Amino acid sequence: MVQKIKVLFLDRDGTINQDTGSYIYTREQLILIDRADEAIALAKRAGYRIVIISNQAGIARGIATVEQVEDVNTYLNELLSVENAGFDRCYYCPYHPDYPHPDYDRFIDHRKPATGMVEQAIDDYFSEGLVVDRCASFFVGDKMLDVECGMRAGLRSVLVRTGHNEEELCIKRNLIPEFVADDLYKAVTEYILALV
Numbered sequence: 001m002v003q004k005i006k007v008l009f010l011d012r013d014g015t016i017n018q019d020t021g022s023y024i025y026t027r028e029q030l031i032l033i034d035r036a037d038e039a040i041a042l043a044k045r046a047g048y049r050i051v052i053i054s055n056q057a058g059i060a061r062g063i064a065t066v067e068q069v070e071d072v073n074t075y076l077n078e079l080l081s082v083e084n085a086g087f088d089r090c091y092y093c094p095y096h097p098d099y100p101h102p103d104y105d106r107f108i109d110h111r112k113p114a115t116g117m118v119e120q121a122i123d124d125y126f127s128e129g130l131v132v133d134r135c136a137s138f139f140v141g142d143k144m145l146d147v148e149c150g151m152r153a154g155l156r157s158v159l160v161r162t163g164h165n166e167e168e169l170c171i172k173r174n175l176i177p178e179f180v181a182d183d184l185y186k187a188v189t190e191y192i193l194a195l196v
């Protein structure tokens, strides 16, 4: 018998940690958004798996190394774990269309709004005997491409007004998320967990 799970897919920069306006590749640059850790802890307690889905094209652009990005992700998990909010999986996409690179061009379908990272996560869970219930899973992010990625993957999209806050752009392009929240904490407490 397969076990069904629900997942909270989360963008990283501008959703969990503050978007600095540039690529984040050192621990010092990573500052959690207020109550983001609390929000994740609440979602975990409610049974959601936490999966980070992040475009990190600073790698293809030569601004950050794979090692730096992975170290920042490790540090993020350390910070979140203090509040029992550690993530379960983390995927990042090094590819950028303007900076072709022999090592990273194969990740073209992973760059949001494409759904490669989400599909990879779902496949990885499946290989462990866990089936992701897409209709019960959410994608939360601060950009239109997050909303679009969630929609394309058959997930429930929520936009947060932290980070880039692309609410107006979403309306203009008719990519309408299911809910718009001031931040991740409100997305979780006022919508995702309030639905039950």
Ligand SMILES: [Mg+2]
Binding pocket: 011, 012, 013, 014, 015, 019, 141, 142, 143, 163
């Ligand atoms: Mg973001």
